[in-house]
Amino acid sequence: MKPAAHRPDTQGARPNVTRMLFLDEDYRELYTHWDEEAQLSVASLRLVAGRHPDDRRLAELVGQLTVQCDEFASRWARHPVRTCTSGVKQLRHPLVGTMDLSFENLVIPGSSGQRLIAYTAEPGSPSEAALRLLGSVTAPEAQDAAATA
Numbered sequence: 281m282k283p284a285a286h287r288p289d290t291q292g293a294r295p296n297v298t299r300m301l302f303l304d305e306d307y308r309e310l311y312t313h314w315d316e317e318a319q320l321s322v323a324s325l326r327l328v329a330g331r332h333p334d335d336r337r338l339a340e341l342v343g344q345l346t347v348q349c350d351e352f353a354s355r356w357a358r359h360p361v362r363t364c365t366s367g368v369k370q371l372r373h374p375l376v377g378t379m380d381l382s383f384e385n386l387v388i389p390g391s392s393g394q395r396l397i398a399y400t401a402e403p404g405s406p407s408e409a410a411l412r413l414l415g416s417v418t419a420p421e422a423q424d425a426a427a428t429a
Contacts, residue, residue, distance in 0.1 A: 296341060298325055302349040312370045312378060322355040323362035330361065369399075375417055376410040 298321050300307040301314075311317045325342070332338055345352040365385045372378050381399040388394040401407035 297321070299341060299345065302345055302352045310371050310373065312372050317369070318351065319355060319360065320362065320364050322352065323360035324364060326356070326359065326361045327363050373410070373414060376414045379407040379410045380405070381407060381411075 301311075301318060301321050302308075308314055325338075329335075329338055329342065342356065346356060347353075366383060368380055368382050370378060370380050379401065381401055383400075384398045386396045386398060388396060401411050
């Protein structure tokens with residue numbers, strides 16, 4: 281079981297994708313093109329920081345990453361600004377291998393600033409087969425969690 285700090289159902293301790301991208305080696309291994317993902321992540325974070333200059337939690341995140349990760353600090357110092365709302369990511373999952381997944385970054389209505397990233401695979405592709413296999417592998421775990429809730 282994951283530590284409470286990385287569990288999405290733990291209020292106030294939900295995982296942050298940018299933090300995991302730079303500080304979690306297992307998460308880093310998920311991306312076959314990590315360097316591109318890291319650059320896009322920093323540029324997107326810069327955009328958000330410009331829109332929310334007084335956000336304390338955002339400032340804390342940037343501070344933590346700057347201090348704990350030289351790769352983040354050097355990218356942040358370049359001042360990239362960019363957003364990415366859709367595209368294709370190539371992910372490497374330890375159980376099912378490499379998958380090419382299309383993604384769409386959707387903004388949740390309201391003032392929360394939250395976004396939902398939806399991933400899909402081309403129908404009939406090896407990536408779709410890998411997602412189905414992954415779903416079948418994790419299904420009993422999800423059922424167990426629902427039964428204990």
